[in-house]
Amino acid sequence: MNVYDGWRIASLLEHHGFVRTDAIPDADIIILNTCAVRAKATDKVFSALGRIRRAKKPNALFGIVGCVARESGADAFRRIPDLNFVLGPQSYHKLPQILENPDSRLLNIDLGGLEKFDELPQMERSPRVAYIPIQEGCNHVCTYCIVPYTRGREISRSFESVMAETLHAAKTGAIEICFLGQNVNGYKFIDENGTLYRLSDLIRETAKIPEIMRIRFTSSYPTEMTDDLIDMFSIEPKLLPFLNMPIQSGSQNILTRMNRPYSLELYTDIIRKLKIARPDIQISSDFIVGFPGETDSDFEQTMEIAKQIKYINSYSFKYSPRPHTAAALMQDQIPENIKAARLAKLDTYLNEVQREFNEGCIDKTLSCLLEGTDKTGRHLVYRTPFMQQCIVEYRDNAPELTDIKITAANKASLRGKFID
Numbered sequence: 035m036n037v038y039d040g041w042r043i044a045s046l047l048e049h050h051g052f053v054r055t056d057a058i059p060d061a062d063i064i065i066l067n068t069c070a071v072r073a074k075a076t077d078k079v080f081s082a083l084g085r086i087r088r089a090k091k092p093n094a095l096f097g098i099v100g101c102v103a104r105e106s107g108a109d110a111f112r113r114i115p116d117l118n119f120v121l122g123p124q125s126y127h128k129l130p131q132i133l134e135n136p137d138s139r140l141l142n143i144d145l146g147g148l149e150k151f152d153e154l155p156q157m158e159r160s161p162r163v164a165y166i167p168i169q170e171g172c173n174h175v176c177t178y179c180i181v182p183y184t185r186g187r188e189i190s191r192s193f194e195s196v197m198a199e200t201l202h203a204a205k206t207g208a209i210e211i212c213f214l215g216q217n218v219n220g221y222k223f224i225d226e227n228g229t230l231y232r233l234s235d236l237i238r239e240t241a242k243i244p245e246i247m248r249i250r251f252t253s254s255y256p257t258e259m260t261d262d263l264i265d266m267f268s269i270e271p272k273l274l275p276f277l278n279m280p281i282q283s284g285s286q287n288i289l290t291r292m293n294r295p296y297s298l299e300l301y302t303d304i305i306r307k308l309k310i311a312r313p314d315i316q317i318s319s320d321f322i323v324g325f326p327g328e329t330d331s332d333f334e335q336t337m338e339i340a341k342q343i344k345y346i347n348s349y350s351f352k353y354s355p356r357p358h359t360a361a362a363l364m365q366d367q368i369p370e371n372i373k374a375a376r377l378a379k380l381d382t383y384l385n386e387v388q389r390e391f392n393e394g395c396i397d398k399t400l401s402c403l404l405e406g407t408d409k410t411g412r413h414l415v416y417r418t419p420f421m422q423q424c425i426v427e428y429r430d431n432a433p434e435l436t437d438i439k440i441t442a443a444n445k446a447s448l449r450g451k452f453i454d
């Protein structure tokens with residue numbers, strides 16, 4: 035979501051005649067786009083702001099956008115007095131106001147819903163993988179999560195507006211579409227005739243666009259995984275055989291305390307149905323360990339579900355208490371050393387499975403999408419349909435989407451060669 039917001043901000047500034055630079059001392063405007071999901075990310079923001087402040091030109095405009103901006107509000111000006119603007123994740127389209135009035139200060143952390151999509155200029159060129167947000171905010175009030183506070187209540191964009199942006203992306207360079215939402219599979223839009231549009235409708239319509247060869251979406255809430263969407267995995271070959279569906283914990287008791295009221299049976303049943311629809315489908319998850327009240331036995335149940343599902347790639351985090359959330363006020367917080375030990379144990383196992391899956395790809399041929407070059411410039415980086423990185427020897431005019439034979443693998447990536 036932040037990558038998308040970053041592109042929109044960059045493209046808005048390009049419209050105003052700015053060009054990109056990586057050098058802070060050269061910049062006329064510096065914007066830090068921020069994430070507030072865990073405390074660590076938020077803490078990094080203020081130290082980064084301090085560094086930027088010392089390195090920038092004295093009269094360069096300087097501000098923060100995104101969820102930390104929304105969370106800190108006017109307090110950010112108190113902490114960093116030379117900030118010029120503080121704009122929330124739904125108000126960064128107000129940025130031109132500060133360009134017109136560079137001597138003022140701009141604070142806007144309103145939850146404007148979908149306003150930004152209407153006001154921002156279209157991007158001139160789409161990246162090869164176009165992220166398209168189809169909703170803002172979230173209505174699931176998970177007790178650990180700050181998102182409902184920073185991004186507000188869930189609102190789905192209109193079918194028409196999403197398809198217009200998707201088509202524009204396809205005509206300006208996109209090959210893959212990734213639909214985005216905090217609760218992406220809960221997308222629901224009813225038009226003026228009363229017709230209901232769901233994520234499956236967006237996928238079906240997008241698959242008709244000849245330039246688009248791959249479609250995916252993230253991230254999915256288990257109880258919103260309806261049969262029409264599961265069916266898409268068997269009907270629509272452009273939909274990649276890969277799904278991020280966070281389980282967070284394998285303990286029913288902890289899921290209840292997280293206010294994620296789905297049963298483990300329901301979750302595993304969805305995966306069973308998905309495998310029938312698409313036998314090669316692979317699943318990824320997010321996990322939180324050390325949620326308040328998590329016992330050793332609760333944690334072992336998380337290990338059990340990980341062993342049962344064999345997620346090929348996951349994100350796992352230590353629980354981080356966040357402002358405005360119910361879990362931060364729970365009494366039975368888990369000590370840091372226990373959280374760390376549980377995370378290490380889970381990560382070791384998840385990494386092992388990921389390595390096994392990667393090694394199992396050796397000698398297979400996978401259709402891969404070009405991402406760019408590696409740091410040395412001597413290799414090309416591609417993405418497989420399962421979102422693995424695949425490294426190939428550099429060649430000029432390399433194909434954007436091509437079959438690659440996998441020759442080697444480790445935990446983090448694959449190596450491969452072109453077929454010809």
Ligand code: SAH
Pocket residue numbers: 071072172178179180181215216217253254280282320321322351352353354355356
């Ligand atoms: N709706 C998104 C949530 C985005 S946050 C989703 O379902 O993925 C991404 C992940 O961060 C969450 O899935 C969760 O695993 C993790 N997370 C959110 N709040 C957290 C917290 N307070 N502490 C630790 N991890 C958290």
